Amino acid sequence: QKEVEQDPGPLSVPEGAIVSLNCTYSNSAFQYFMWYRQYSRKGPELLMYTYSSGNKEDGRFTAQVDKSSKYISLFIRDSQPSDSATYLCATANDYKLSFGAGTTVTVRA
Amino acid sequence: DAGVTQSPTHLIKTRGQQVTLRCSPISGHKSVSWYQQVLGQGPQFIFQYYEKEERGRGNFPDRFSARQFPNYSSELNVNALLLGDSALYLCASSFSVWTDSISRTLSGELFFGEGSRLTVL
Numbered sequence: 001q002k003e004v005e006q007d008p009g010p011l012s013v014p015e016g017a018i019v020s021l022n023c024t025y026s027n028s029a030f031q032y033f034m035w036y037r038q039y040s041r042k043g044p045e046l047l048m049y050t051y052s053s054g055n056k057e058d059g060r061f062t063a064q065v066d067k068s069s070k071y072i073s074l075f076i077r078d079s080q081p082s083d084s085a086t087y088l089c090a091t092a093n094d095y096k097l098s099f100g101a102g103t104t105v106t107v108r109a
Numbered sequence: 110d111a112g113v114t115q116s117p118t119h120l121i122k123t124r125g126q127q128v129t130l131r132c133s134p135i136s137g138h139k140s141v142s143w144y145q146q147v148l149g150q151g152p153q154f155i156f157q158y159y160e161k162e163e164r165g166r167g168n169f170p171d172r173f174s175a176r177q178f179p180n181y182s183s184e185l186n187v188n189a190l191l192l193g194d195s196a197l198y199l200c201a202s203s204f205s206v207w208t209d210s211i212s213r214t215l216s217g218e219l220f221f222g223e224g225s226r227l228t229v230l
Contacts, residue, residue: 008149043113043199043221044152088151095165096142097219099151 001026006089006100014108019076023089023100026070032092033065035074037085038102044088048074079107111135113202113222121228122190130185130225134202140164141183142219143175144199152199158183159205190229197224 006023013019021035031052036044050056053067064073072089086102114133122128134141140159144152154167158177172188181202187194201219 004151006151041223043201043223045221046218049218090151095157096154096167097144097152098154101149101151 003027003098004089004091004100006103008101008103010104010106012106012108013079015079015081017079017107019074019079019083019105019107021074021076021087021089021103021105023072024070025072025091025098027091027093028067028070030091030093033063033072034090034092034097035061035063035072036088036090036099038088039085047087076105079105081107081109083107113200113220115198115200115222115225117225118223119226119228121230123230124190124192126190126229127186127188128190128227130187130198130200130227132183132185132200132202132222134181134183134200135220138202138204138220139181140203140205141177141181142201142203143183143185144201144221145169146197146199146224148196155185187227192229195227195229197226199224 004025034049035047037047038044048058048063050063050065053065056063060077062075084106086104088102089100090097116131142157143155146152155169156175157165161177175185177183199221201221203219
């Protein structure tokens, strides 16, 4: 069983729509949860991270963690064409990050 | 300030050959990690080095090796290349190693380079 599972999509939405991305994880010991954004032919860049359960908001982005169900979510409000990218969820454990497969999002103008 | 730099950006090898990939971390960062990203998948952890010592190793065969130099740059070596080694190899640097004891902050936050794309024919 993979440590982090993520639906690879792809996901296509019109500009201005809300994008909803989800992951599940297997190890209840995980405490840190991250979302990375990866543009084509670039390395991943950290968008947001949360510690334990709860919500965190940063502008148009909201990350949620529900440790009881081992569920991680990212919401993008008022999506823009510049948000078109692959979004990777990840958990941190000691010295490494465990990534999901990534969901490719296209925001249509 | 320069970000994480990797070289070469692209390379093509044939099965059985050996390859060396290079990484220069962000100035002041002492930890370097290597990840392999196969097309359509998320990055998979290969190694982490901190202060020139190996701190962690992922589930990769012994054909994969790495080292960190006194200036904190790093090399990843892969011997006896297989077709399945074709991937984007990502280097990431961080100020320190990730640990829960660091007051829930991200001093261990990883900054990724743009990767070295290896094609094995």
